[in-house]
Amino acid sequence: MNPILKAALLSWGWRIDVIIVLALAGTIYTRGWWVLRRRTAQVRNWSKRRPGLFRRQLAVPEHLVLYWLGIFFIGLALLSPIDVLGEQLFLMHMVQHLLLVMVAPPLLLLANPMAVMLWGLPGKGRYVAGGVVGRLLHRDSATRRRIRQVTQPGIVWMLWAVMVFGWHDPGAYNAALRSELVHDVEHLTFFVAGMLFWWHVTGAGPRIHPGFSQVGRIAFTLAAIPPNMLTGVVLAFARAPVYSYYESVPRLWGISVMTDQQLGGIIMWIPGSMMYLIAALILIAGLLHEEERKPVMSETQWGSDETMRAPGGDL
Amino acid sequence: MIARWKIGLYAFMLLALLLGIASEIVQAHGGGDLIVSKASAGPYWVSVWVSPAEPIAGQEVHVSVAVTTAVSEQPILDAKVQLQVHHPETNNPLLTRQVTNTESTNKLLYETDFILDEAATYPLTLQISATDGEGTITFPLIVQPPDIFNSFLLTILGFSLFVLYAAYRTWKITRDT
Numbered sequence: 250m251n252p253i254l255k256a257a258l259l260s261w262g263w264r265i266d267v268i269i270v271l272a273l274a275g276t277i278y279t280r281g282w283w284v285l286r287r288r289t290a291q292v293r294n295w296s297k298r299r300p301g302l303f304r305r306q307l308a309v310p311e312h313l314v315l316y317w318l319g320i321f322f323i324g325l326a327l328l329s330p331i332d333v334l335g336e337q338l339f340l341m342h343m344v345q346h347l348l349l350v351m352v353a354p355p356l357l358l359l360a361n362p363m364a365v366m367l368w369g370l371p372g373k374g375r376y377v378a379g380g381v382v383g384r385l386l387h388r389d390s391a392t393r394r395r396i397r398q399v400t401q402p403g404i405v406w407m408l409w410a411v412m413v414f415g416w417h418d419p420g421a422y423n424a425a426l427r428s429e430l431v432h433d434v435e436h437l438t439f440f441v442a443g444m445l446f447w448w449h450v451t452g453a454g455p456r457i458h459p460g461f462s463q464v465g466r467i468a469f470t471l472a473a474i475p476p477n478m479l480t481g482v483v484l485a486f487a488r489a490p491v492y493s494y495y496e497s498v499p500r501l502w503g504i505s506v507m508t509d510q511q512l513g514g515i516i517m518w519i520p521g522s523m524m525y526l527i528a529a530l531i532l533i534a535g536l537l538h539e540e541e542r543k544p545v546m547s548e549t550q551w552g553s554d555e556t557m558r559a560p561g562g563d564l
Numbered sequence: 565m566i567a568r569w570k571i572g573l574y575a576f577m578l579l580a581l582l583l584g585i586a587s588e589i590v591q592a593h594g595g596g597d598l599i600v601s602k603a604s605a606g607p608y609w610v611s612v613w614v615s616p617a618e619p620i621a622g623q624e625v626h627v628s629v630a631v632t633t634a635v636s637e638q639p640i641l642d643a644k645v646q647l648q649v650h651h652p653e654t655n656n657p658l659l660t661r662q663v664t665n666t667e668s669t670n671k672l673l674y675e676t677d678f679i680l681d682e683a684a685t686y687p688l689t690l691q692i693s694a695t696d697g698e699g700t701i702t703f704p705l706i707v708q709p710p711d712i713f714n715s716f717l718l719t720i721l722g723f724s725l726f727v728l729y730a731a732y733r734t735w736k737i738t739r740d741t
Contacts, residue, residue: 256671
C-alpha cells in the first residue's frame with residue numbers, strides 16, 4: 250500500500266468527548282428500545298384475546314439499526330481520517346459536512362429518538378425527564394407555542410441557509426480551521442441545523458407542527474437544494490483559491506489547492522443536492538402510496554348527477 | 565425534588581468532565597496555529613503549527629511539523645526531525661526533543677510537547693534529516709506570561725451559575741404551582 254495512504258488511513262482522532270457522548274446516546278437509545286420492546290410484548294400477550302386491538306410494534310429492529318447507523322456516521326465524520334485529513338483537504342472537509350448534515354440526522358430521526366430515549370432513562374430519571382418534557386410540550390404550554398414559532402419550516406430553512414452560506418464565508422471557514430474550538434462550534438451548529446431541518450422532513454416526534462402537510466414537506470425538502478447547490482457551484486467554478494488556509498498546508502497526492510476546491514464544490518453540489526432529491530422522491534412515493542390506499546369510489550358514486558355537476562351549475 | 569437536584573448535579577459533572585477533556589484534546593489533536601508556512605529547509609518544505617495559539621509560560625506547548633518534498637509537496641514520513649529550543653539571550657540550547665509521527669493523531673505530521681517556564685521569545689531550530697539530505701530552519705516562539713484569569717475555571721464558574729439559576733427557577737415554578 251502507498252505509505253502516504255497508509256499513514257492517512259491510520260490517522261484516527263480518538264476524541265474521548267465525542268466517544269462519551271456517542272456511547273451515552275447509543276446506550277440510552279438501546280436501553281429504551283429494549284424496554285419498549287419488552288413492554289409491547291407484554292401488552293400483546295395481554296391483548297391476545299382481542300385480536301386487532303394492539304397490532305402496532307413500537308420498537309422495531311429497523312429503528313435500532315437506523316439509530317446506530319446515525320451514530321456510526323457521526324463517529325466516522327468526527328473520529329476517522331475524514332476529520333484529520335479535513336484540515337489538509339477541502340474535499341474531505343465537505344465529505345465530513347455531508348455526513349454530519351445530510352446523512353446522520355435523517356438516520357437518527359427516522360428512529361424516532363425522543364420517545365425511545367425517554368424510555369431508556371433509568372427509574373426516577375425517566376419520570377422526571379418525562380414530566381419536564383410533558384410539561385414543556387403540553388398542548389396548552391406556552392413553551393410549546395414558542396418552540397413551534399421559532400422552529401417553523403420557514404425559519405428553519407432560513408437558519409439552514411445562513412449556516413450553509415455563513416460557514417462557507419472565507420473568514421469563518423479559515424477561522425474554523427485555525428481554531429479547534431471554532432471548528433467544533435461549526436460542526437455543532439451544522440448538526441443542530443441539520444437535525445431541525447430533517448425533523449420537519451421525517452416528521453419525527455415531538456410532532457408540534459400539525460399543519461405541515463406531506464406536499465409542504467416535499468417543497469421544504471426541495472427548497473434546501475438551491476443554497477447548497479449555489480455554494481457548491483460558486484466554489485467549483487471559482488478562478489482563485491477561496492480559502493487561504495489550504496494554500497499554507499502541504500498538499501497530498503499531488504492534489505492542488507484549485508483541484509481540491511473544485512472537487513469539494515462538486516461534492517457539495519452534486520451528491521449534496523442528490524440527498525435532498527432522494528428524500529423528496531421518497532416523500533412523493535409515500536404520498537402516492539397513501540393515495541393508492543384510499544378506498545376506491547364506486548362508479549355509482551363518482552358518476553352520480555351530484556358529482557358530475559359543474560361548479561356553479563345551479564346558478 | 566431531591567432527584568431533580570441530583571440529575572442537575574450529574575449533568576453538571578458530566579458537562580464539566582466533557583469540557584475538561586475537550587480543553588485537553590484541543591492541545592493533543594495536532595494542528596493549532598500555523599506559525600511557519602512552507603519554509604525552505606534544504607531540499608524540503610517545512611510547516612509548523614503550535615497549540616495553544618499563544619503559548620503560556622509553565623503550560624504545555626504542542627508543536628506539529630509537516631515535512632514535504634520541495635518539488636511535489638508530497639509528505640515525507642520517514643524523516644528524523646529534531647527540535648531545539650534556545651535561550652532567548654545567550655542562544656544556548658535549553659532543551660532538545662525528537663519530533664516523531666508515531667504518537668501523532670495525524671500520521672502525516674510529526675509532533676512533540678514541551679513546557680517553557682518563563683515568558684520570552686525563544687529561538688527554535690528544527691533539523692530535518694531524510695534520504696534527500698538535511699535541512700534546518702530557525703523561527704521564534706513567543707511565550708506569554710501566565711493568565712490572571714483561567715478561562716477554563718471561568719467557564720465552569722459561568723456554567724455553575726447558570727445551573728444554579730435554572731435550578732432556582734425550576735424550584736420556584738414548582739413551588740408556585
